[in-house]
Amino acid sequence: MVIDRKARIKKTESWGEYFLFRVESPEVARTSEPGQFLMVKVSEITSPLLRRPLSIHNRDGKEVEIFFQIAGEGTSLLAAKKAGESLDILGPLGRGFSVKNELKGKEVFCVGGGRGIAPVYFLAKELDTLRAKPVVFYGGRSSTDLPLKSRFEEAGWEVKVSTDDGSLGFSGLVTSLVERELKLRQPAFLFACGPEAMMEKLSEICLKKNIPAEFSLEAIMGCGLGACWGCVRPIRRDGEVEYIKICQDGPVFLRDEIIWAGE
Amino acid sequence: MVDLSVDLGFLKLKNPVLAASGTFGYGLEFKPFYDLELLGGFVVKGLYYNAKEGNRPPRLVETASGLINSIGLQGVGIEAFCEEVLPELAGLKTAVIVNVCGEDEDEYARVAEYLSRHKGIAALELNISCPNIREGGRCPAQDPESTFRTVKKVKQACSFPVITKLSPNVTDITEIALAAENAGSQAISLVNTILAMAVDLETRKPKLGNILGGLSGPAIKPIALRMVFQVAGAVKIPVVGMGGIFTAEDALEFMMVGASAVQVGTANFIDPDACLRIIQGMEKWAENHGIFRISRVIGSLKV
Numbered sequence: 001m002v003i004d005r006k007a008r009i010k011k012t013e014s015w016g017e018y019f020l021f022r023v024e025s026p027e028v029a030r031t032s033e034p035g036q037f038l039m040v041k042v043s044e045i046t047s048p049l050l051r052r053p054l055s056i057h058n059r060d061g062k063e064v065e066i067f068f069q070i071a072g073e074g075t076s077l078l079a080a081k082k083a084g085e086s087l088d089i090l091g092p093l094g095r096g097f098s099v100k101n102e103l104k105g106k107e108v109f110c111v112g113g114g115r116g117i118a119p120v121y122f123l124a125k126e127l128d129t130l131r132a133k134p135v136v137f138y139g140g141r142s143s144t145d146l147p148l149k150s151r152f153e154e155a156g157w158e159v160k161v162s163t164d165d166g167s168l169g170f171s172g173l174v175t176s177l178v179e180r181e182l183k184l185r186q187p188a189f190l191f192a193c194g195p196e197a198m199m200e201k202l203s204e205i206c207l208k209k210n211i212p213a214e215f216s217l218e219a220i221m222g223c224g225l226g227a228c229w230g231c232v233r234p235i236r237r238d239g240e241v242e243y244i245k246i247c248q249d250g251p252v253f254l255r256d257e258i259i260w261a262g263e
Numbered sequence: 264m265v266d267l268s269v270d271l272g273f274l275k276l277k278n279p280v281l282a283a284s285g286t287f288g289y290g291l292e293f294k295p296f297y298d299l300e301l302l303g304g305f306v307v308k309g310l311y312y313n314a315k316e317g318n319r320p321p322r323l324v325e326t327a328s329g330l331i332n333s334i335g336l337q338g339v340g341i342e343a344f345c346e347e348v349l350p351e352l353a354g355l356k357t358a359v360i361v362n363v364c365g366e367d368e369d370e371y372a373r374v375a376e377y378l379s380r381h382k383g384i385a386a387l388e389l390n391i392s393c394p395n396i397r398e399g400g401r402c403p404a405q406d407p408e409s410t411f412r413t414v415k416k417v418k419q420a421c422s423f424p425v426i427t428k429l430s431p432n433v434t435d436i437t438e439i440a441l442a443a444e445n446a447g448s449q450a451i452s453l454v455n456t457i458l459a460m461a462v463d464l465e466t467r468k469p470k471l472g473n474i475l476g477g478l479s480g481p482a483i484k485p486i487a488l489r490m491v492f493q494v495a496g497a498v499k500i501p502v503v504g505m506g507g508i509f510t511a512e513d514a515l516e517f518m519m520v521g522a523s524a525v526q527v528g529t530a531n532f533i534d535p536d537a538c539l540r541i542i543q544g545m546e547k548w549a550e551n552h553g554i555f556r557i558s559r560v561i562g563s564l565k566v
Contacts, residue, residue, distance in 0.1 A: 227288035
């Protein structure tokens with residue numbers, strides 16, 4: 001992990017409140033793994049004070065991409081940055097998805113809800129490289145919440161989209177779309193990132209269907225390094241539940257390690 | 264060349280910058296970013312005798328130029344620290360200071376006694392000022408008598424130099440500082456965080472799981488500076504100043520009002536190399552001002 005204070009923004013794209021930045025940072029790119037994140041400085045002054053944790057969306061040579069949605073003051077400031085400006089990024093951080101050799105040749109469900117689609121691209125790409133078969137599920141409230149649909153399709157993966165309002169693809173929650181698909185086939189693994197309610201439902205489904213799964217959790221983070229213990233949540237380890245740091249031991253956890261709100 | 268060293272009497276530091284407890288993990292988390300030996304020293308995260316679970320999340324809220332935390336001193340406990348972490352720190356040529364916590368006065372003494380059987384610790388910092396442990400943010404550092412008793416017990420339990428870390432959540436901080444000095448504390452460090460809260464208007468809920476937390480960051484610097492000034496004027500022992508130090512200039516202001524050394528806390532979260540940048544900035548400032556010993560800045564405020 002490094003601090004790169006001069007990571008140059010090569011390209012920015014935006015769709016309403018969603019943004020995709022391509023950033024040159026050779027050392028960060030070289031060492032990144034899918035599911036890991038960056039701590040991105042959003043302000044040169046002390047307000048907002050903290051860096052923002054953002055998933056690594058893609059790695060391409062010396063460049064990495066971040067995909068984010070405006071969620072507040074910090075991400076608004078970040079969204080205002082232009083190509084040619086530099087970003088101050090810290091990373092790669094955390095423990096990402098377990099892209100294991102045994103997934104080779106097998107179908108793997110990769111589910112992203114809303115801005116939670118961010119790490120799914122890098123994940124699907126790695127699975128593809130491994131010659132596993134990623135099946136991407138991309139859910140949003142409305143068609144405008146699925147700006148990366150064509151990007152996933154262009155990569156040649158099987159892509160299934162859903163919208164809550166039925167404006168594009170399957171009409172309903174992405175979890176219902178996954179359930180429907182599970183009547184037809186059984187994936188070797190399921191990875192997901194998105195709203196808690198979505199992941200909780202997927203967790204239930206995977207338990208019922210006996211599908212191993214990992215989920216990427218979101219948290220407000222102080223440092224991203226494991227130094228502040230601010231981002232913890234209850235996690236089950238060796239039969240015991242304790243407060244575990246999302247930034248250092250996660251953000252990706254195994255299905256049975258996570259304790260959901262409804263439990 | 265500027266001589267950056269400062270002498271606390273019981274401990275000579277190669278420069279005045281210490282990383283503050285609770286913001287620097289157990290030190291090792293920052294090894295990827297720079298050589299820890301470049302620091303004056305660092306204070307490891309507060310340790311109870313046993314591992315501590317900490318408070319219910321959410322534990323962090325960002326406010327204007329500040330951060331409220333309610334971590335609640337989650338940590339590994341001294342046994343795991345001494346066996347798994349300390350051996351990696353003990354060889355470092357920098358001051359490793361251990362922050363000591365306790366549910367009661369006896370626990371502080373038991374932790375100190377346990378640590379005294381281990382090598383590689385330069386001093387203890389008594390954390391009698393965490394606002395996240397007892398209901399209503401209360402802590403021993405809010406009462407001169409309980410401050411006196413706690414320091415005294417620790418002094419009797421070990422031969423380490425003791426730095427007592429004070430709370431800003433008091434009416435007159437000088438009387439607490441004097442109580443610590445009278446009990447044999449070799450230095451005072453201040454300030455811990457300021458008791459604070461944040462509210463979510465729509466849900467009508469507190470933003471922290473613990474309801475109350477401690478505010479740190481640039482927002483508290485003027486208050487911290489004032490308190491360091493007051494304490495430095497009241498006690499004879501050295502004072503270690505902290506509270507919202509983000510730049511070399513901030514650090515030098517604390518020294519100017521009387522701090523012999525400083526601690527950098529929240530800044531470590533935003534820039535993991537913050538301490539290093541502050542040390543370098545202090546050296547440059549001194550050079551530009553024709554000051555060849557940084558210790559000359561201590562207490563040089565003109566009033």
